[in-house]
Amino acid sequence: MTGTTLDDYTDRYAARVRGMTASEIRALFAVASRPEVVSLAGGAPYIAALPLDAVGEMLGRLGAEHGTTTLQYGIGQGTLELRERICEVMALSGIDVGSGASPEDVVVTVGGQQALDLVARLFLDPGDVVLAEGPTYVGALGTFQAAQADVVHVPMDADGLIPAALEAAIADVTASGRRPKFLYTIPTFQNPAGVTLTDERRDQVLDICERAGLLVVEDDPYGQLSFDGEAPKPLRARRREGVFYLSTFSKTFAPGLRVGWILAPHAVRDKLVIASEAQILCPSAYAQAAVATYLSTMPWRQQLKIYREVYRERRDAMLTGLADLMPAGTHWTKPGGGLFVWMTLPEGLDSKAMVPRAIAARVAYVPGTGFYADGSGTEFVRLNFSFPAPERIREGIRRLAGVMEQETAMRKVFGPMAGRPRTGRGQAGADVPGPDLA
Incomplete structure (x- = not known):
């Protein structure tokens, strides 16, 4: 008996299924969980801070x-x-x-x-x-x-x-x-x-x-x-x-x-x-x-204070690393809480196109395209600071800065299409202006 293929099922899907796509964050989990990769991608809390x-x-x-x-x-x-x-x-x-x-x-x-x-x-x-x-x-x-x-x-x-x-x-x-x-x-x-x-x-x-x-x-x-x-x-x-x-x-x-x-x-x-x-x-x-x-x-109110202290230290490590290591033209938000920093890349860089080079450099982030319904946001990156230790955060920033510098150098040699994916929704809506969050 021959095995069935995807084509045997697609015409039977409900209409609501046809528009479903995989989360860009979930797609990164397999590589981001490798111990040699500094993951600035997910939004995982630091569970080790619990008793x-x-x-x-x-x-x-x-x-x-x-x-x-x-x-x-x-x-x-x-x-x-x-x-x-x-x-x-x-x-x-x-x-x-x-x-x-x-x-x-x-x-x-x-x-x-x-x-x-x-x-x-x-x-x-x-x-x-x-x-x-x-x-x-x-x-x-x-x-x-x-x-x-x-x-x-x-x-x-x-x-x-x-x-x-x-x-x-x-x-x-x-x-x-x-x-x-x-x-x-x-x-x-x-x-x-x-x-x-x-x-x-x-x-x-x-x-x-x-x-x-x-x-x-x-x-x-x-x-x-x-x-x-x-x-x-x-x-x-x-x-x-x-x-x-x-x-x-x-x-x-x-x-x-x-x-x-x-x-x-x-x-x-x-x-x-x-x-x-x-x-x-x-x-x-x-x-x-x-x-x-x-x-x-359990003293859960005290535990909230512990989480705040842990995450404040890690946020500060990220903001310091960004200020020390990021190339000119990079901007980022300065959150007063939560788990994330939103970064704007220097002009011409594409966050989705950079992902393979970043993984090769053993650092993971989430490209901005995952956070827009129309696939725009190629100029943005989401960075998470809750899970990695402060020294790992700085190392991840260093690796990411190196990837960005490589991408910039490639563009100077090969032109604006260097490193861009040949197809894919990452380019859709790329001309849609993003928010001024710098």
């Missing part, structure tokens, strides 16, 4: 002493105990009872990614428009793409999303005969740009969305990882109606447990639960118990 012995003992007790419940099915919304603990976590950021933070309106999800997918399932039909910062989180782009929605990017600058540009985008979409369904935003320590929306602009953005009847989906994985004082209050702390607040324990505890949540307007909570049950039946009872027990029995 792993104590966490291991806690996890063992959950199975040994509470296995009849933690290893059993649960409810679709998530356990009440965890939802109560989540409200305590959100209160640290200013999302409290006055902001409508009730355990009844929290839906536990399998990481922040499922939270995004649930919102997309509830609100997006094929051809709908989502407004999102340009650049934006690659996982969100994949989710919206799978929902067959069109993403319209709204420019940012060093102070985050530009309110006037948001108004213009809403007007342009409306003039085309369509209505944007929601604004997707990461206002605090944005991924990938690292910038933070100012207090003044937060109120302006909320006012614009309210006037336009536009829902707001606020993604906040990094808000509690501030290095330079407290982060601005989330959008959800300022406006309770029409704002969906998404977050996760992946960046502040353990991504391997895959526990996140949505704080939703009360009117749609039940629909979110029904959609989640259709997907996964229920989130892992064991993972939920692990997070709830961690929050109830």
